[in-house]
Amino acid sequence: MTVTMYLIFIWVPTDDVLGISQRIFxxxxxxxxxxxxxxxxxxxxxxxxxxTKKDTMDSIAYxxxxxxxxxxxxxxxxxxxxxxxxxxxxxxxxxxPTLTLVSWLVYIAYLMLRxxxxxxxxxxxxxxxxxxxxxxxxxxxxxxAKIWRDVHPEAVVGPLAENDSLDSSMRIGLxxxxxxxxxxxxxxxxxxxxxxxxxxKIERLQYEIN
Amino acid sequence: xxxxxxxxMAILWKDLLTEIRSKxxxxxxxxxxxxxxxxxxxxxxxxxxxxxxxxxxxxWIGFTFGGILGLIKIFSSEKENNGMAGLSSSSANxxxxxxxxxxxxxxxxxxxELIMLPVFGILFNIQIFILELWLITLLGTLGFSAIGTxxxxxxxxxxxxxxxxxxxxxxxxxxxxxxxxxxxxEIINGGSLSEIHIWLELLVVFDALFILIGAWTFRFVTEx
Numbered sequence: 001m002t003v004t005m006y007l008i009f010i011w012v013p014t015d016d017v018l019g020i021s022q023r024i025f026x027x028x029x030x031x032x033x034x035x036x037x038x039x040x041x042x043x044x045x046x047x048x049x050x051x052t053k054k055d056t057m058d059s060i061a062y063x064x065x066x067x068x069x070x071x072x073x074x075x076x077x078x079x080x081x082x083x084x085x086x087x088x089x090x091x092x093x094x095x096x097p098t099l100t101l102v103s104w105l106v107y108i109a110y111l112m113l114r115x116x117x118x119x120x121x122x123x124x125x126x127x128x129x130x131x132x133x134x135x136x137x138x139x140x141x142x143x144x145a146k147i148w149r150d151v152h153p154e155a156v157v158g159p160l161a162e163n164d165s166l167d168s169s170m171r172i173g174l175x176x177x178x179x180x181x182x183x184x185x186x187x188x189x190x191x192x193x194x195x196x197x198x199x200x201k202i203e204r205l206q207y208e209i210n
Numbered sequence: 211x212x213x214x215x216x217x218x219m220a221i222l223w224k225d226l227l228t229e230i231r232s233k234x235x236x237x238x239x240x241x242x243x244x245x246x247x248x249x250x251x252x253x254x255x256x257x258x259x260x261x262x263x264x265x266x267x268x269x270w271i272g273f274t275f276g277g278i279l280g281l282i283k284i285f286s287s288e289k290e291n292n293g294m295a296g297l298s299s300s301s302a303n304x305x306x307x308x309x310x311x312x313x314x315x316x317x318x319x320x321x322x323e324l325i326m327l328p329v330f331g332i333l334f335n336i337q338i339f340i341l342e343l344w345l346i347t348l349l350g351t352l353g354f355s356a357i358g359t360x361x362x363x364x365x366x367x368x369x370x371x372x373x374x375x376x377x378x379x380x381x382x383x384x385x386x387x388x389x390x391x392x393x394x395x396e397i398i399n400g401g402s403l404s405e406i407h408i409w410l411e412l413l414v415v416f417d418a419l420f421i422l423i424g425a426w427t428f429r430f431v432t433e434x
Contacts, residue, residue, distance in 0.1 A: 050430055105380075116368045129360065130364075133420070144385040
C-alpha cells in the first residue's frame with residue numbers, strides 16, 4: 001500500500017490537461033473495478049449456496065457484498081470529486097457511473113434485506129436470490145445505460161483498451177494500484193468471512209446453552 | 211403439458227375471482243396511477259415541447275409506483291388469509307405457483323395500463339394507437355411482473371415489507387424502465403420499429419432470463 005501511495009502521489013507524472021486532480025484516477029478506477037468484481041463472487045456463491053445449502057458459501061457472498069458496497073461507495077465519492085474539476089459537474093448519467101450507482105443500490109438493498117429478514121437460513125436464502133438477480137441485472141443496467149447515452153472515457157486498460165491512450169508510467173501506476181487494492185479487497189473479504197464464522201460459532205454456542 | 215397448465219390456470223382463476231369480488235388491486239391502482247400522471251401533466255402544462263419529451267417518463271413513473279402498490283397487494287392478501295400454506299399444500303408445485311402468480315400480476319397490471327394509456331393520450335395530446343407503443347408497454351410490464359412476483363413473495367415475510375419491496379425492487383427494474391421510456395419516447399416522436407429494435411431485444415432477453423430465474427428461485431423464497 002505504501003508503495004502504491006508513493007507511486008500515486010509522487011512517481012506518476014501529472015496529467016497535462018487534467019492536472020493534479022487526475023491522480024484520484026489511481027484510486028477511483030481500482031475501487032470501481034473491484035467493487036463490481038464482487039458481483040461475480042456474490043453470484044457464484046449465492047447459486048452454490050442455493051444448490052448445496054453450505055453456510056460457508058452464504059458467508060462468502062455476504063462478505064463480498066459488504067466489501068463491494070464499501071469499494072463502490074469510495075468509487076462513487078472519488079468519481080464525483082474527479083468529475084467536478086474535469087467535466088464541471090458532480091454527476092453524469094453515462095454508463096459507468098449509472099452502473100456503479102445502481103450496483104451500489106443493489107448492494108445496499110442486499111445488506112438491508114439481511115438486516116430485515118428472519119434470522120437463519122430463511123434470510124440467507126432471500127439474500128442469495130437477491131444476489132443472483134442483482135448480479136444478472138447489472139449486465140442489463142450496463143447495456144441499457146450504454147445504449148442510452150455515453151460520455152464516459154472508454155476503457156484505458158484491459159482487452160477493450162485503445163492503444164497509447166495512457167502514458168506508460170501512468171499505466172504502470174494504475175496496474176500496481178489495481179494489484180494493491182485487489183490484495184486489500186481479498187484481505188478484507190477474508191477478514192469479514194472469518195469474523196462471520198466466529199459470530200456463527202457464538203450463536204451456535206448460545207443456542208446450545210439455552 | 212395440460213397437467214402442467216391446469217394448476218396455473220386454477221391459480222389465475224382464483225386470483226381473478228378474488229379480485230372481482232374484493233376489488234382490492236385494479237381499482238386503487240388505476241386511481242393512484244391516474245392521479246400521479248395528472249399531477250405531472252398539470253405541472254408540465256403549457257410547455258408542449260417539454261411534455262412530448264417527458265411524456266413517456268411520466269407514464270412510466272405512474273406505472274412503476276402504481277405497480278409497486280399492486281405487487282405489495284398480490285402476496286399480502288395471501289399472507290393475511292394464510293393462502294400460501296394452502297397453495298403449497300395443493301397439487302401445484304412451486305414453478306406452477308410462480309407462473310400462476312406471474313400471469314395474474316401481468317394481467318392486473320396490463321388492465322391498469324389499458325385504462326391509463328387513453329388517459330395519458332388525452333392529457334398529453336399523444337396518439338396512442340400505435341402497435342409498437344403497446345408492444346413496448348406489454349414487454350415492459352412482463353419484465354416488471356417477472357421480478358415483481360419474486361420480490362413480492364420474498365418481502366411478504368420481512369419486517370416493514372411495504373418499504374422493503376420498493377427498496378429491493380426499484381434498482382433491479384431500472385433497465386426495464388430505461389428501455390421502455392427510451393423506446394416509447396422514440397415511438398411517440400415518430401420513430402419507427404427499426405430505431406427501437408435494440409430496446410425490444412433488450413426487453414425480450416431481460417424478460418426471458420428473469421422469468422427463468424424467477425421460476426427457479428421461487429421455491430427458495432416461499433419455503434418456510
